[in-house]
Amino acid sequence: MIVPNGEALMLITLRFANEVLAPIQVQKAVASGKDRKATSAEIAMARKLVEQMSGPFKPEAFKDTYRADLMRRIQEKIRSKQTHALAEEPPPSERPKAQVIDLVEALRASLRKKGAPARAAPRKSAKARKRA
Numbered sequence: 641m642i643v644p645n646g647e648a649l650m651l652i653t654l655r656f657a658n659e660v661l662a663p664i665q666v667q668k669a670v671a672s673g674k675d676r677k678a679t680s681a682e683i684a685m686a687r688k689l690v691e692q693m694s695g696p697f698k699p700e701a702f703k704d705t706y707r708a709d710l711m712r713r714i715q716e717k718i719r720s721k722q723t724h725a726l727a728e729e730p731p732p733s734e735r736p737k738a739q740v741i742d743l744v745e746a747l748r749a750s751l752r753k754k755g756a757p758a759r760a761a762p763r764k765s766a767k768a769r770k771r772a
Contacts, residue, residue: 657699 661669678686717723 656702656704658704660699
């Protein structure tokens, strides 16, 4: 929330150390947001809440236990054999080589199959040579 004198008041949920933004990042976020007009009652209530809840805050003192709890649960399942074996993938077979085709030779062969003898390009007639 932005108050008339430009101060930004915030009331947020407790965050862990890796989630806390630097003050410059907060200022940029506030500046990029849409300004909303706050009533004087809202501003007074926000100030009172901030004053009452202000105090030294050390995010390092709080630990995010989700990952540790998850890893503990995984280890319990492994010890109690409540796991399923992953299907092993077959070893990759040797990749087949690409068949390279000589297109010119294939064209010649197809022309020979039709019974037409391989010929040189037709010669231009005398009239065509004169026009050129």
